[in-house]
Amino acid sequence: xxxxxxxxxxxxxxxxxxxxxxxxxxxxxxxxxxxxxxxxxxxxxxxxxxxxxxxxxxxxxxxxxxxxxxxxxxxxxxxxxxxxxxxxxxxxxxxxxxxxxxxxxxxxxxxxxxxx
Amino acid sequence: xxxxxxxxxxxxxxxxxxxxxxxxxxxxxxxxxxxxxxxxxxxxxxxxxxxxxxxxxxxxxxxxxxxxxxxxxxxxxxxxxxxxxxxxxxxxxxxxxxxxxxxxxxxxxxxxxxxxxxxxxxxxxxxxxxxxxxxxxxxxxxxxxxxxxxxxxxxxxxxxxxxxxxxxxxxxxxxxxxxxxxxxxxxxxxxxxxxxxxxxxxxxxxxxxxxxxxxxxxxxxxxxxxxxxxxxxxxxxxxxxxxx
Numbered sequence: 001x002x003x004x005x006x007x008x009x010x011x012x013x014x015x016x017x018x019x020x021x022x023x024x025x026x027x028x029x030x031x032x033x034x035x036x037x038x039x040x041x042x043x044x045x046x047x048x049x050x051x052x053x054x055x056x057x058x059x060x061x062x063x064x065x066x067x068x069x070x071x072x073x074x075x076x077x078x079x080x081x082x083x084x085x086x087x088x089x090x091x092x093x094x095x096x097x098x099x100x101x102x103x104x105x106x107x108x109x110x111x112x113x114x115x116x
Numbered sequence: 117x118x119x120x121x122x123x124x125x126x127x128x129x130x131x132x133x134x135x136x137x138x139x140x141x142x143x144x145x146x147x148x149x150x151x152x153x154x155x156x157x158x159x160x161x162x163x164x165x166x167x168x169x170x171x172x173x174x175x176x177x178x179x180x181x182x183x184x185x186x187x188x189x190x191x192x193x194x195x196x197x198x199x200x201x202x203x204x205x206x207x208x209x210x211x212x213x214x215x216x217x218x219x220x221x222x223x224x225x226x227x228x229x230x231x232x233x234x235x236x237x238x239x240x241x242x243x244x245x246x247x248x249x250x251x252x253x254x255x256x257x258x259x260x261x262x263x264x265x266x267x268x269x270x271x272x273x274x275x276x277x278x279x280x281x282x283x284x285x286x287x288x289x290x291x292x293x294x295x296x297x298x299x300x301x302x303x304x305x306x307x308x309x310x311x312x313x314x315x316x317x318x319x320x321x322x323x324x325x326x327x328x329x330x331x332x333x334x335x336x337x338x339x340x341x342x343x344x345x346x347x348x349x350x351x352x353x354x355x356x357x358x359x360x
Contacts, residue, residue, distance in 0.1 A: 048334075051330040051334055052354065055331055056354060059354060059355060059356055085327060088158050088159060088323070088327070091265065100184040103184055103185045
């Protein structure tokens with residue numbers, strides 16, 4: 001199983017459903033992911049506002065969130081909220097890398113991020 | 117004057133203890149050419165207060181919001197170049213940090229501004245070292261604003277900078293009445309049971325309370341109802357770190 005699929009399955013169902021809807025996963029990843037998702041998760045793609053989406057990303061798996069940002073799955077509002085919510089958390093390596101990616105995305109820069 | 121467009125003064129700001137204390141410290145740092153640190157928990161309203169100060173301070177000042185991507189070079193650029201200014205020097209289209217540093221020193225000698233660094237707990241070691249150099253060379257007055265980590269960071273790894281700090285102001289979280297007033301000012305109608313839960317979870321942090329309330333608003337809206345205690349409790353589930 002691909003790493004990103006494993007992470008998507010472990011994430012909260014509404015987040016995975018939202019990311020699926022927004023088209024973050026490629027066809028092969030989708031083929032792996034869909035049979036493993038619970039019915040509830042695949043049906044949960046209802047209304048999810050910008051703050052809730054940003055919260056799910058901030059409090060969830062940092063690598064999943066990083067991929068969502070790098071693949072431009074977030075709007076301006078959502079990025080701003082994600083940036084804000086990350087500041088509430090205690091600093092650690094993963095959080096700092098994600099914050100760096102978000103800051104770069106807010107400045108319109110994407111791509112590989114290297115801090116060292 | 118803001119060095120980066122991102123720092124904007126909010127239209128209306130509640131003049132609470134954070135704003136008053138920060139403004140008073142800024143004036144003192146500028147007048148005496150001191151280094152002052154202001155620390156307070158996350159979400160208390162430091163950035164909002166700085167946005168307000170940026171518009172209202174009557175003396176020369178420069179606000180730099182520190183980020184994860186802030187480097188010595190980006191700080192010097194913000195201090196040494198006018199907004200939008202590009203630099204070319206003898207065929208080079210960029211400057212070394214040392215060139216920029218000299219330019220900043222010259223500028224400060226002519227007209228020293230107060231340097232306000234928001235979220236300075238996020239500054240890298242070399243950036244903090246550079247700030248110490250600037251104070252040693254030209255007595256650049258500065259107000260370093262951040263959360264509790266700032267004090268720990270400076271004490272642990274920047275003894276020389278630490279010795280040059282004249283005032284260390286540690287602001288407490290807002291009190292219950294202040295938080296309620298702040299939320300009302302922000303336009304939230306919060307019922308007593310909601311407020312009790314918020315206070316228990318986030319203490320005196322209107323920023324964190326706002327994040328919870330906005331989540332609760334979205335949950336309630338998705339169910340087509342008005343926000344209530346159930347929606348707020350639902351929102352708390354999205355913050356596993358708060359629940360602990």
